[in-house]
Amino acid sequence: MLEVKVEKRLKSFKIEANFRVKEKEYVVVLGRSGAGKSMIAKVISGIERADRCKVILKGKDISNLPPEKRRISYLPQSNTLFPHMSILENLEFPLRIRKEKFNRRKVEEIASQFNVKEILFKRPSEVSGGEVQRVALARAILSDPEVIILDEPLSSLDFLTKIKLIDFLKELKGRRTILHITHDPLEAEKLADRVLYVERGRTFYFESWKDFIERARGELPQKIKEFFPYRQQS
């Protein structure tokens, strides 16, 4: 279980996030650009500080731990493969920093699962956008986190690659707790066990995509705002 209570004053609004995520759930964090989704993710992963913050993971308060000790892997929006390393070196990075014994078999196994074994000796600049995201995910899994936060992982991909990667992400469901940030309702529809809607820093929790749509009374998600007061989780 991941419990989050965050308060942070931004220039134009205040973030007041309050939600719980069950273990190994796939939660899609939906909201418009600039709603505060990424900021909440950064606070949870320890990259940003908040005015008030309580992050409890599996009953342990990790609010004051540095990012590397939280066991929350945050994948930012842009290409975050280390450009000076090969794909293989990128995958080995989490093992290398934990000073784990070089385990080529483990890396190759994960690389096979994520369909990136053929590109192990290439540089990040030589592979496609979809492959970059798959390598980033594989690397996150190798860091053995409890929670993976994907910040707009599909936003820079073309439609076909996006569809392929959505199928791929479906296979990750049930293996790790995942917070998937997006402004695209398609991703929420295809992937979400639960939906967390963010509007000007406030979080609204929905049991499922269906629940979210029902509450929206058939309107577009952007207009869902007026229904939120009835669904805010305490």
Next chain:
Amino acid sequence: MKNPKWLYLLVITLTIICLTFITLPILNVFISLDPENFKNTLKDGEVWKAIFTSLKGATFATIVGLIMGVPTSYFLFQTESKYSELIESVINLPIVIPHVAVGITLLELLNSNSPLGKFFSHLGISFVDTIYGIIIAMCFVSISYTITSSLMGFRSINKELIWTARSLGASPYQVVKFVILPLAFPYILRGAILSFARSISEVGAILIIAYYPITAPVLMYERFEDYGLKSSTPIAVLVICISLIIFIILLSISYRREKRIA
């Protein structure tokens, strides 16, 4: 929008003039070189000794510059305060001070009767007319290049790469070791190359604080003063050749590293 033809021609013309301005004096010195004179220079022990002193001084000045400069630029990269701009201006001061003035200020500070000079004398280090004086003068006039270039390197790193590394489990030290320094390395190397180049060519400050042991530029100046162009040109050609070889090697390493990261 397409540039007008006259603008294109003007830019091309100015580029050609600029390249000619840079290369013409260098090419001319090679053309006007008397081969016999050059042969004699190659056999001149004093010339080689001076070149060796210059290379030794510049190498140590660059190393000292890197040891002090890279942490300074990392500190500036990490701490964005209202004083950052002021500190950056101070760092660039050696570039704007006339180099003879640098020599005078360093001599004022480090002569054997000054408190700092006395302190170093106790450690067996004197700066007047020694290799230490040459290194200090070279380091002073060149350190700004190392700091500025390293700072550019650190600032060019996508912050999201640093966040990713942290959230993958890397400690701040590991992030510096495995991510920040390798990514900034081409910039640091380029700063070091510029510092080395600046150090090799320094003459004004060295003339004041450490005329001896004689460096190549000081020897060139001395020969020019005593015997004229004929005597100083072969040394200039030799120094240009050695400098070009060193810079081509170092720059190719820098470009190769940059290409790996791009």
